[in-house]
Amino acid sequence: MIEVKNLSKRYGAHIAVKDASFTISKGEIVGFLGPNGAGKSTIMNILTGYISLTSGSATIGGFDIVDHPEQAKRHIGYLPEHPPLYLDMTVREYLNFIYDLKKVKFPKKPHIDEICKLVSIEDVENRLIKNLSKGYRQRVGVAQALVGNPDVLILDEPTVGLDPKQITQFRKLIEALGKHHTVIVSSHILSEIQAVCKRILIINDGEIVADDTADNLAKNLSSDHTLNLRVQGPQAEIEKTLLGIRGVLSVKCLGVVEKGSLDFEIEPEETADVRKDIFNRLSDRKWPILEFTTEEMSLEHIFLRLTDGKFTVPTKKTAKKNTEVEFTSSILDSNKEDDE
Amino acid sequence: MTAVFKREMKAYFTMPVGYIVIAVMLLLSGMYFSYMCKSSYSNISFVFSSISSIALLMAPIITMRLFSEDRKQKVDQALFTAPVKLISIVFGKFLAAFTLFMIPMGITLIYQIVLAFTADINWLLYLSDILGIALMGAAILSIGLFISALTESQMIAGIFGMAVSFFIMQIDYFASAVNVEWFSSFCTSVSFISRYNAFTSGQFDFSNIVFFISVVVIFLYFTHLVLDKKRWA
Structure with missing residues (x-):
C-alpha cells in the first residue's frame, strides 16, 4: 500500500529525514515512534504530499506522490499534528466542505452521518468548531481524515492533549479503523504505540533505527537478562554466596529498598540459567527471597536506548538488508560525555 | 474549486468582514450618488470614478485573510x-474575493435604475463602468491574494496590501513628479487609475482589458508559485 524508498528531506544544511525506506502493506497498523523532532511528522507530511521530498520516492496505492499527487492523495486521510479545522464553521459545515473538497462520490448525508457516529461527534454536529474542547476538535480532525473512506489513514500524534478516558476511546477507535484501513500512527509515547500497533518503526534523528514487531524488538534487544533479587540476610555473605554460583558474572548490591532486606542485581552469563541455583543456595542458608525478577527489557528501555544511540538493531525490510544501522560518531561521543 | 469558493463566501458572512466591505462601499457609492443627484447630473460614471480609491483600499481587506489565516490555523494541511490541484484552490479563493468585491458594485444597478426614471441614461457606459471596476478589482485582488500567501499574519498581509494599493493610487503623481521621461511613461503605462478612468469615461481600449487580465494571471500564477515553493523549501 505504501512504499517508501531512500526518502530524504533536507532543509538547507539540516537533514530532517535521512534515507528512510519501508513498506507498509494493506491492513497493517504501524506506529511511528520517536522523540520530538525526530522526523515523524516530516515523513508523514511527505507521504501526504503536504511537503516535498529532497530525494528518494514514496508511492501510495501504486501512485507516486510527486508524479501523480492527485491519485495518490485520493488514497489518504490525514490528521496532522494540529487538526486542520476552520474554527468559524460548525462541525457539519466543515465536514461537508471537506467532502466537497475531496470530491467524494458516496451519498453525502449518510456518509457524513456514518463518520460522525464512528467518532462520536453527533451531539456536537451543529456547534461551531471554535467552541469545542480539544478532545472534540481532535475527533473532528479524525472525522475529516475519514471523509471519502480512504484506504490509508495517517494520524500524527492523535492522542496529544486528550484525557486518559479519551485516550482509551481513541485507541479503540484506531483499532476499529485498522480493520478496514491501513493505519499509520505516530507518537512519542510508547505505551500508546504498543497498545494499538503490531509493527513499530522507531525513528531517531531522521533515521529509521528499528522496524519490527513490538515483541521482536523486546526479544532482540533484551539479550542482557539481568536478575533482580531482594533477600533478607547479611550483605557480604550473600554476595559471596551468589558469586560462588556457576554462571554468575557479577553481583551488585543496590542497597535497602524494603526495610530489613537488601536488593541485588545479578548479571549471569548469557547462556546460563542460574535462577534455580540461586534459589537453592539462598534457601539452604535460610535467607528468604522476598522478590525475584528477571529484567525483560520493556519497550520503554529499548526506545530510550535506541534513541540514545547506545544500541544497534538489525533492521528488517529496509534497503540496507541485514546491515546494522550505525549511529553517527557524534551521537556516540555525546553519550560518552553524558556518561562521564 | 467550488468547495473552496463556497467555504470562503460563507466565511465572509460569518465574520464581519463581508458586511463591512459591502457597507463601506455602498455608503461611499451612495454618498457620491446623492451628490450627483443634488447637482442634477445624470451620469453614473461619476460614482464609479469617485470610488476607485476606496475600491483599491477595500481589496486588501477582502484578501488579507485568505491564505495567511489558513497557514496560521494549519488548515492548509487539509487543503x-x-x-485537488493547487491552482484550483488559488482560483476558488480568488473567485470568492472577486464575488464579494462585485456585490456592492452590482448593487449600483439600483442607482442606475433610479436614474433611468428621471433621465436618459447610457447603458453602454454603465456596462463599461462595471467592466472597468471588475477588471481593476480583479487585478488588485490578485495582488492581495499573492501578498496573503506570503505571510502567516493577516494583519501584515492587510497592511502591506494597503501600502501597495496606496502606491498604486499615487503612481500617476510619480509620473508627473519625476522628470525622467522613461520613468514617467512607465508609471503612466502601469497606472491602474488612469486605465480605469478610461473605462468610466467611455473610452473602450482593448489594451486596458489586456493589461488588467495580465495582472490577474501573473499574480495568480505567482500565488501558486509561492505556495508550491513553500512545499519544496
Missing part, C-alpha cells in the same frame, strides 16, 4: 493534502 494541500486533498486530491
Whole structure:
C-alpha cells in the first residue's frame, strides 16, 4: 500500500529525514515512534504530499506522490499534528466542505452521518468548531481524515492533549479503523504505540533505527537478562554466596529498598540459567527471597536506548538488508560525555 | 474549486468582514450618488470614478485573510493534502474575493435604475463602468491574494496590501513628479487609475482589458508559485 524508498528531506544544511525506506502493506497498523523532532511528522507530511521530498520516492496505492499527487492523495486521510479545522464553521459545515473538497462520490448525508457516529461527534454536529474542547476538535480532525473512506489513514500524534478516558476511546477507535484501513500512527509515547500497533518503526534523528514487531524488538534487544533479587540476610555473605554460583558474572548490591532486606542485581552469563541455583543456595542458608525478577527489557528501555544511540538493531525490510544501522560518531561521543 | 469558493463566501458572512466591505462601499457609492443627484447630473460614471480609491483600499481587506489565516490555523494541511490541484484552490479563493468585491458594485444597478426614471441614461457606459471596476478589482485582488500567501499574519498581509494599493493610487503623481521621461511613461503605462478612468469615461481600449487580465494571471500564477515553493523549501 505504501512504499517508501531512500526518502530524504533536507532543509538547507539540516537533514530532517535521512534515507528512510519501508513498506507498509494493506491492513497493517504501524506506529511511528520517536522523540520530538525526530522526523515523524516530516515523513508523514511527505507521504501526504503536504511537503516535498529532497530525494528518494514514496508511492501510495501504486501512485507516486510527486508524479501523480492527485491519485495518490485520493488514497489518504490525514490528521496532522494540529487538526486542520476552520474554527468559524460548525462541525457539519466543515465536514461537508471537506467532502466537497475531496470530491467524494458516496451519498453525502449518510456518509457524513456514518463518520460522525464512528467518532462520536453527533451531539456536537451543529456547534461551531471554535467552541469545542480539544478532545472534540481532535475527533473532528479524525472525522475529516475519514471523509471519502480512504484506504490509508495517517494520524500524527492523535492522542496529544486528550484525557486518559479519551485516550482509551481513541485507541479503540484506531483499532476499529485498522480493520478496514491501513493505519499509520505516530507518537512519542510508547505505551500508546504498543497498545494499538503490531509493527513499530522507531525513528531517531531522521533515521529509521528499528522496524519490527513490538515483541521482536523486546526479544532482540533484551539479550542482557539481568536478575533482580531482594533477600533478607547479611550483605557480604550473600554476595559471596551468589558469586560462588556457576554462571554468575557479577553481583551488585543496590542497597535497602524494603526495610530489613537488601536488593541485588545479578548479571549471569548469557547462556546460563542460574535462577534455580540461586534459589537453592539462598534457601539452604535460610535467607528468604522476598522478590525475584528477571529484567525483560520493556519497550520503554529499548526506545530510550535506541534513541540514545547506545544500541544497534538489525533492521528488517529496509534497503540496507541485514546491515546494522550505525549511529553517527557524534551521537556516540555525546553519550560518552553524558556518561562521564 | 467550488468547495473552496463556497467555504470562503460563507466565511465572509460569518465574520464581519463581508458586511463591512459591502457597507463601506455602498455608503461611499451612495454618498457620491446623492451628490450627483443634488447637482442634477445624470451620469453614473461619476460614482464609479469617485470610488476607485476606496475600491483599491477595500481589496486588501477582502484578501488579507485568505491564505495567511489558513497557514496560521494549519488548515492548509487539509487543503494541500486533498486530491485537488493547487491552482484550483488559488482560483476558488480568488473567485470568492472577486464575488464579494462585485456585490456592492452590482448593487449600483439600483442607482442606475433610479436614474433611468428621471433621465436618459447610457447603458453602454454603465456596462463599461462595471467592466472597468471588475477588471481593476480583479487585478488588485490578485495582488492581495499573492501578498496573503506570503505571510502567516493577516494583519501584515492587510497592511502591506494597503501600502501597495496606496502606491498604486499615487503612481500617476510619480509620473508627473519625476522628470525622467522613461520613468514617467512607465508609471503612466502601469497606472491602474488612469486605465480605469478610461473605462468610466467611455473610452473602450482593448489594451486596458489586456493589461488588467495580465495582472490577474501573473499574480495568480505567482500565488501558486509561492505556495508550491513553500512545499519544496
